[in-house]
Amino acid sequence: MKRLIYGIVTGQFVGNLMSIIFSSFAPDGEYYPMAPDSFMGSYYYEHFTELQVMYVAFVIWSLIGILFQYADLIFKQRDWSITRMTITHFLTIIIFFFPLAILAGWFPLKFGAIMSFFIIFIIVYFIIWYVQKLYNKKYVDDINHHLKIR
Numbered sequence: 001m002k003r004l005i006y007g008i009v010t011g012q013f014v015g016n017l018m019s020i021i022f023s024s025f026a027p028d029g030e031y032y033p034m035a036p037d038s039f040m041g042s043y044y045y046e047h048f049t050e051l052q053v054m055y056v057a058f059v060i061w062s063l064i065g066i067l068f069q070y071a072d073l074i075f076k077q078r079d080w081s082i083t084r085m086t087i088t089h090f091l092t093i094i095i096f097f098f099p100l101a102i103l104a105g106w107f108p109l110k111f112g113a114i115m116s117f118f119i120i121f122i123i124v125y126f127i128i129w130y131v132q133k134l135y136n137k138k139y140v141d142d143i144n145h146h147l148k149i150r
Contacts, residue, residue, distance in 0.1 A: 003069050011065020015057065015104075033057035034105035041105030060104045067096050090125060097121070 015033075023031045033054050034041040044053045074089040098117070107113040 004066060007066035007069030008062040009065070010069070011061040011063070012058065015061025015064065019057065036105075038105035038107060039109040040103055044105065057104070060100055064097065064100050064104070067093070067100065071096075086129065093125070094118075094121065 019033045020031070022035065026032060032041070034044060034057055036042060036045045044056055048056065071089055071092050074092065075085050077085055080088075101107070101117065102109065107117050
């Protein structure tokens with residue numbers, strides 16, 4: 001339950017922060033929880049009220065936060081190799097995150113935009129993975145150093 005709530009709160013924080021940042025670039029100075037010119041954004045703004053669009057954004061951002069919280073459990077597997085955990089985590093995230101990103105109206109449904117999404121996702125994923133790897137290596141090295149001192 002704690003993981004679920006943390007996922008919702010984190011998803012809301014990141015989603016709202018991103019929507020505020022991107023809305024600050026809107027030419028009309030309005031706040032948009034979703035890009036109104038994206039594929040899903042145009043659908044939402046055409047068929048729903050602004051409040052309903054915010055509800056949709058709330059649900060999608062919550063689901064994204066929950067996805068990342070629960071996908072993190074993959075790295076808790078003790079009998080898997082780090083390679084297997086990384087590949088499983090990557091595939092889990094990309095398979096579920098991609099449709100949520102479409103529903104969130106983050107990009108138009110065009111080949112170039114979809115390819116850009118995947119390229120950016122892979123680059124960001126690799127950077128985060130590499131930083132985590134360096135952090136964990138330092139942590140293990142510190143533990144080994146303290147064990148040698150004993």
